[in-house]
Amino acid sequence: MKFFSVLFLLPVTTVGLLSGCGGGSGKSGDDGNVSLSGQQVSLFEGGTMLYRLQFGAQDADVIRMETRTVYDGVYTYRFNEGANSGILNISPASNSVAACSMRDVNISFDDSARDTGVIVAGTITETGPDLDFSIDGVPRPMAGWTCRVHRD
Numbered sequence: 001m002k003f004f005s006v007l008f009l010l011p012v013t014t015v016g017l018l019s020g021c022g023g024g025s026g027k028s029g030d031d032g033n034v035s036l037s038g039q040q041v042s043l044f045e046g047g048t049m050l051y052r053l054q055f056g057a058q059d060a061d062v063i064r065m066e067t068r069t070v071y072d073g074v075y076t077y078r079f080n081e082g083a084n085s086g087i088l089n090i091s092p093a094s095n096s097v098a099a100c101s102m103r104d105v106n107i108s109f110d111d112s113a114r115d116t117g118v119i120v121a122g123t124i125t126e127t128g129p130d131l132d133f134s135i136d137g138v139p140r141p142m143a144g145w146t147c148r149v150h151r152d
Contacts, residue, residue: 036055036060037057038151039055039149039151040052040053040055040149040150041148041150043119043142043146044146044148045145049065050065050145051100055075058074058075059074059075061073062100062102064100067130069098071092071096071099071100071126072092072096073091073093073100074091074093075089077089084108084109084110084111084117085117085120086106086107087104087107088105088107089102089104089105097128097129098126098128098129098130100124100127101124101125102122102124103124103125103139104123105142106120107120107147108120115149116146116148116149117146117149118145118147119146119147120143121141121142122143123139123140123141123142124139125137125138125140
């Protein structure tokens with residue numbers, strides 16, 4: 001029986017190493033404990049949905065709802081141990097003409113299901129040729145925004 005247990009643990013460990021696990025390691029994607037892959041997150045300010053985030057294994061599409069602009073990016077996400085919160089960072093894809101980045105977005109979830117939450121801290125910065133000059137390249141605070149997670 002010990003032989004079977006060792007063989008079973010080896011593939012699971014190998015899969016974990018190949019998928020870029022390790023919270024806070026700076027690698028793209030999830031930390032291996034909580035996955036955003038295949039999920040969508042809607043971001044609201046007041047009652048208005050401003051952005052929708054769609055997550056793949058390592059990439060994220062940020063959709064600005066007002067203009068339906070889609071920004072391509074890569075993300076890191078780390079769930080904070082011992083708390084119902086997580087830290088999200090989205091960086092623009094390397095070939096982006098128009099880009100959106102989100103830095104140190106600290107989300108405090110309402111319950112253990114992690115379906116809704118409030119953003120406690122973080123900034124969003126957009127750049128691009130079609131943006132109003134008052135927000136182009138200017139980091140804006142996200143504290144007080146709310147989010148809703150949709151699982152596929």
